[in-house]
Amino acid sequence: MVQKRVIVVGGGLAGLSTSMKLSEEGVAVDLFSLVPVKRSHSVCAQGGINACNDVARQQGYSEWEHFDETVFGGDFLANQPPVLEMARMAPGIIDLLDRMGVPFSRTPEGNRDLRLFGGSLYKRTFYAGATTGQQLLYALDEQVRRHEVEGHITKYEFWEFLAPILDDNGRCCGIVAQDLRTMQIRSFRADAVVMATGGNGLIFGQSTMSIICTGSGTARCYQVGARLGNPEFVQVHPTAIPGEDKCRLMSESARGEGGRLWVPRKRHDSRHPNDIPEEERDYFLERLYPKYKNIVPRDIATREIFYICEQGYGIGGGQMVYLDLTEKATGIPYDVLKRKLGGILETYEKFVGVDPLLEPMKIYPAVHYSMGGLWVDFAKDEKTGGLRKADPRNQMTNITGLYAAGEADYQYHGANRLGANSLLSCIFTGLMMAPGIKKFIASQPPVAEHAQSLYDGAVQKQQAAQTKLLNSKGSDNPYMMHRELGKAMSDNVTIIRCNSKLKQTLNLIESLKDRFQNNLGLPDSGMWNNQSLGFARACWDMILLGEAVTAAALAREESRGSHFKIPDDMINHHDLPLEERALQRDDEHWLKTTLVSYVDGKAALSYEPVDVSLVPPRARNYGKVTAPPAKAPAAPAAGAAA
């Protein structure tokens, strides 16, 4: 009897957690990654990972509070049972990582230390300096290496996933993939496939993401019928170092550990920041949000930074504000912050040339995380309110046998993600869904019995598509097209959205689609380690994802979390605060999940209700002092629960 196998695409935290857990459950795993798995984008995560803990518990915190913070932070767009399950499992996940040897920062007694993070008034974030993602990823990388040596996991690194293979019943039964060095394309049988391919920041050109984060994994499933969920919800992180090639993240932990955002009170103040006295500084988040101060959730902080710069108070009148970690501003000694935030301080110094503990950092918001992604199912446990254990429906996309986990899914963070919840959702989804996948494959006929012609046909299709690309002799360079897409998406589909600009962007995307299909020119047509080919393929995926994000944003006529819609006739009212220009949250019409399907070459939208059965939606504000306009959010429709 041929052993059943599961393919995991993506070797970041979600992919490695899934692989490790499946392997422990006795399932053979084939793990595919563009890069050696320990170079996955998870390595860039900085600040920490959330879980309820003994200290916070004694101060009144609980797993339920963590759950409530998360759905509140997500502006009530997330289905609630999966989030509750995640909050409940979180403390156990931290313990597991601890046993795996993650070098968490420690207290004098030798316990794991905690820090404050966005959207919570309790310290519930565990961390390893300011490079937590790196240490978590390496710990899981090592566990997977052990399983590899023991023969349960086979890694295919420097391989690119090209497409899922579906049988005549629409069940996913394998993938087509390409060896990036030899350019060999072949098929792989699998009794289930897991997509753990991360987010899609590259569609915006510059972001905090690695350059492999094109969203191609998601897009290639979308093109064969997998639905997307809430793609319009894109997190713009408030504090990054602006850059031509990448906006380098300056972790929220900088603020959690005492860092303060400010601008000079006087516009165009040309003095060195260290020469501007306290009374001539506007610590604007502290002024506007007395309770949460510098750690209001990211969408809110980002809009405040945008607004203050729009009003001309940015550094030198430009798009930049100060993030101050100097002892003068924080009252915290140099050595303490050096130890707690070392990794990000080094990054700032390497790329900007200044020690951020001696001179305030200059930062601006940047695209950071995709709350949306592949739509996935969940099986609610009516007794616990969380998820039914080992249910095959947990994390399955609308394609039978095709699963998604980590940033690639859409399930946990609603309209805005809280900091340090992503490392959690990546590891949680991997560990949680593995038993369900095992049950699924046990219930299905083995794909070993499928005809070889199905697989050969899938390979031929990809080879034909590749040949067409390699023969492209047009004048449109994929790198240039990507630049155009990125600029339009960045300008029009990030912090502020208005319909006229969104429509303009959709028009550009239509023309990019046409140019790609009819006028593409490939810089490299060789058959050995051809990187231009990979980029051109990804360019097409990014154009399609850009369309999905923009179309969904155009349709959603409200503001919620990171999606902030200003009507066209209000867009030039710079005299008004942003909240007075924008549409309000509208639960009556818009408390629903956006679903996007690829139909006849275009993004087709539909909607489904959100499960808000555990916590009724309430107004989301973090105690802003300047009152927003009198219009309150519309009351939720009766029976809004799924």
Next chain:
Amino acid sequence: MIAPAETTKTVKLNVLRQDSPDTQPYWQHFEVPCTPSSNVTSLLRSISANPVTADGSTVAPPAYEASCLEEVCGSCTMLINGRVRQACSTLVRKIQSDRPNEPITIAPLTKFPVIRDLVVDRSRMFENLKRIKAWMPIDGSFNLGPGPKITPEEQQTMYPLSRCMTCGSCLEACPQFTRDNQFLGAQIFSIARYYNMHPNGKTEKDARMEVLMGEGGITDCGNAQNCVKVCPKEIPLTESIGVIGRAATVYSIKKFFSK
């Protein structure tokens, strides 16, 4: 999301290319626009977008590995002006600070076989991680409570070691590490020290010491100390080598007396 405006100029690049593992290397010259804060990965990206040499020929762009662009993933290790560096954190203004307008030379690592252009095969480093059992042998992933207490001092020793991104800089710089020998190198000695320190990792210490004292092991270190000078994460590699050296002595004595 917009970088502050900087003056654009042109920089000359000399890139050592190689079309495949079995063909001969050859130089190619490019002129690329840049600003003072451009990094070498951006220069290579510019060539990908417009792969025309300095004398006007259109070529296939040089292949290179890159991912995070912020020096945490270890992908973009290469030789820049003869020194091993991460291309993403090598800024034009830094390399040209005392030699403005000089061309920048980019070449692949010499200690690993070339696959194409700047892409080399670094799998040896990962195979060696398997040999020294570079993992914590835990009792499975069910929730069995927290790990052991670790003092802040222990954590502050372990954390720097845990930042090794397997980039290969130390091995490139090391005179003892060659393509055709078995030398493990600083990367492995330092990671072994890390696993030997942790209460859960300690259980495999003897197995690790057997490997570290075998062929290509710790006794082959010539104490050149190049490794610690080039490590981008400033890991105290020579300190780790010292620790492993002492552990090797202790282990051989222990073995001798337990015969």
